[in-house]
Amino acid sequence: MKRGIFITLEGIDASGKTTQFKRLVNYLKRRGYDVVSFREPGGEDVSERIRKILLDNRFALTREAELFLYLASRSQLVLNRIIPFLKDKKIIVCDRFSDSTLAYQGYGRGLSLKLVKKLNDFATNRLVPDLTILIDVPLKESLKRAKDKKKDRLERSGISFYQRVRGGFLEIARKEKTRVKMVDGIGGVEKTWDKVKAVVDEFLQID
């Protein structure tokens, strides 16, 4: 292995990403892999500060400012953490990454997809995950699952925004079939985990 492996989890709010992310990290550790995990936005000192701004409901960010804050956070994480760990042959698991920016800021907020892709590449030094697991749930299911802050956010941005985001994720998966594996997240936690595990086992050739 020349370098480590980079795995990301994607999906709309309350699709079950963090639940599956924790399971995946524990599973890989139990199997003896050297795993490092991050959440986005965050995972690095400056990125965690930026996260606070992004998730603070009191601020009304322009869509451009929002885009640049996500990218600034990602750049810090990639250059200061992910790339060094990849060189060190770790498995890196990340809860959200560049696809979220394309789905939310591109498809969702309506910024140019071409521009968002270009800026994602610029911010990450063209780092692309080796495997991305997209957990797909209908909006109705995500609204049912979301509580408190997440529910507020969903309701504030509006249903049609999240429909576009979900559609964006599905389009990314269709266009990048090799990298992005879609998992139906509608079943319970165990059922979804079985599917996530199957994707990862096939990718890592675990039998």
Ligand SMILES: Nc1ncnc2c1ncn2[C@@H]1O[C@H](COP(=O)(O)OP(=O)(O)O)[C@@H](O)[C@H]1O
């Ligand atoms: N497969 C599932 N079926 C039902 N509820 C789930 C499932 N996965 C997660 N949840 C619940 O939905 C909520 C959101 O899950 P979470 O993993 O935090 O989603 P995300 O990180 O995508 O926002 C949590 O309360 C969680 O316990």
Ligand SMILES: [Mg+2]
């Ligand atoms: Mg989460």
